[in-house]
Amino acid sequence: MQASRIIALLSASALLLTGAFTGAAGTAGAVQPTPAAAASCPPDASTPLRQFRASWVSSVVNIDWPSKIGLTPDQQKAELIGWFEDAVRQHHNAVILQIRPTADAFWPSKVEPWSQYLTGTQGGNPGYDPLAFAVAEAHKRNLELHGWFNPYRLSMGTNLNALIPTHPARLHPDWVVTYGGKLYYNPGIPAARKLVEDAIMDAVANYDLDGVHFDDYFYPYPVAGQVFDDAATYAQYGAGFPTVAEWRRNNINLLIQEIQQRIKAIKPWVKFGISPFAVWRNKATDPLGSDTTAGVQTYDDLAADTRRWVREEWIDYIVPQVYWAGGFAPADYNKIVPWWAEQVRGTRVHLYIGQATYKVGTSTQSPDWADPAELSDHLAFNTTIPEVKGDIFFSAKDVRADRLGATSLLNSTWYTRPALIPAMPSLDSRAPLPVHALRASRSAAGVKLQWKPTSADSTSYAIYRRDLTGGDWCADNDARNLLTTLRSTSYIDTTAVPGHHYLYSVTALDRASNQSLPIPAIS
Known part of the structure; x- marks a missing residue:
């Protein structure tokens, strides 16, 4: 030249x-x-130059990773690398990895036992540190790694004695509530809440996580004919709260506030995000609610005041699980997303949308899920809502399955280029x-x-x-x-x-x- x-x-x-x-x-x-x-x-x-893109990699009951119990360390590592390579190929820039599915751990925790989903036996040492490996391999590919923790779920069954003898729940059986075929820590017991926080903070303190992530489980989803038995706990700790519902919401609010404060106290750069069921309240219940007629409302049924968490800026990002099609009358994607945009507007909280890849080609809830363009239409709609800064897909195996070619359509339409993580000036x-x-x-x-x-x-x-x-x-x-x-x-x-x-x-x-x-x- x-x-x-x-x-x-x-x-x-x-x-x-x-x-x-x-x-x-x-x-x-x-x-x-x-x-x-x-x-x-x-x-x-x-x-877009900036957009959050991720899939949930779920470990509970071996949904995604490890794909089954009994794999060798090398097989587990190869599988996890495969999920990270999927993310890279699709121009994703983060992975949401479940590392505490049932009051257990995917790292050598000082608080809780090794997860049974690694070896098939709770407390069984997998022979390596899965979380250390995950952080290193994700960062090698410049993927953010958000550790996904389920706060209160103890077991997918009801037999407390199936937990190892040294499990905190065995040592404190009075903290445990049986409900809906599962065991839970009682969120109303302050010592139980502290233990949950301590378990999470053990990972935050010792690993280079980019985020702490909760899903939609707080108080459990309602089960017809069953009562979450915390009346005695309310009698002991509920002074000042006229109803059990208000007391329960306060218990969860305390968890959110305290874990946020503890994270920021030691690692201010670590993001704290939550992915709730997408309906806070229906408009018929509360004029501030969304134009929906959903059977579950997080405020009333899960004691999760998700709108308040946003307005108070107790979290850095929120990922409502908008797992419905556009035009679905009880819960219309095209109505719920604008409602959430209104909630984050004027706050420092980022809005990402949880996408139901698992419904593509399998759901009978709505004929729209037989359309390979349904998810792509969601992302097209998102471009009209400036507050939407990205999407997370559930779950990784369904993204990989590419039923109806829906994932391929997404990638060829919306993910042809890499994207930077959205900047978060609040951090x-x-x-x-x-x-x-x-x-x-x-x-x-x-x-x-x-x-x-x-x-x-x-x-x-x-x-x-x-x-x-x-x-x-x-x-x-x-x-x-x-x-x-x-x-x-x-x-x-x-x-x-x-x-x-x-x-x-x-x-x-x-x-x-x-x-x-x-x-x-x-x-």
Whole structure:
């Protein structure tokens, strides 16, 4: 390339990267176009720059991982790597991994026994540390790993004596309630609540988790003809609460507040998110509720005041399980999602949507689930709701099954490019410093980029590429030019076409996904 051409391209790239990228070191640092660039280059809704994308990998009763008991450590590791590789192929950027399904542990916990879903025997040592392995392998692929904990469920059966003798529930049988064919810790007993928190914090303190995640189980779902027997506990601890329902909601509120405070006290960057049943209350019950007629309302039936958790900002993100089709009369996806958008509006809480991949091609609840485009239609609808920042799919095995080709349709329509994790200024709003010493060199393998970090708080890097022969000088306000994100400080672009000249830019990102100014290189 002629020297004059190189100088012209560098000048143009400098204008692009300093003019179109308005975030500066010491600010939030998100990639933002100038008004002129934004007007001429609107972002493509199908390739957003930032979007949370994940699947739930469920361990209870071996739904996803490990797929069955009795696998060797190497087999378990290979399976888990397979789920992470699925995430990478689909341009997901996080995994929600269940590591405490029934008051047990997928790590050598100081509080609770090894999970039976690892070896088939509660307390059985699997021969390695599954959580340490999971964190390392997820981060190697630049996937966030959110540890998924079920707070109060003790056992999928009712035999307390089936738990190992040293289990805290065996030592404190007065903390246990039998209900609906399962065992639960009684949320109304303060010591039981503290033990639940201690179990979770053991993982938070000792592993590099990116998030703590709860699902929809607090007080258990109602079972016809059965009573959750906590009358004596209410009599002992319920002073000041005129009804059992108000006392129960307070018990769960205390859990949410306390675990949030304990997480932030030791690791402020760890996100705390909850994925509740999607109906807080029906509008007929409460004018603030959603336009639904669902048979379960979390406020009334699960003692989970999910709306308050958002409004009080006790959590960092919420993932309502909107497991219904658009147009489904009792609970319409296209009505519930806007309701949740209204709840998070004006708060710092992120809204992601839980998607029912498990219903595709299997559900008789609605004929819409026989349509391979149902989930894709959900994501299309989400693009009209600015507050929606991503989706999580239940569960990993159903995503992989690709029934009716629904997963393939999602991936080819909405996940053609990588995406950055949405920035969370409530955790940290200061961008890392840019990288330095960026070099681009060509070889038979492609274009190799190498750089050095400047900030100690840089945890990952984003690489953008525009083909200078194509005349694309739009700001990177979507992901059309985003090649990849990674945690190393070198990258080989094997897709570079010989004879083409490219403008690369590399940015640094921190734990809260704040992005630095870009540094350019031409090859």
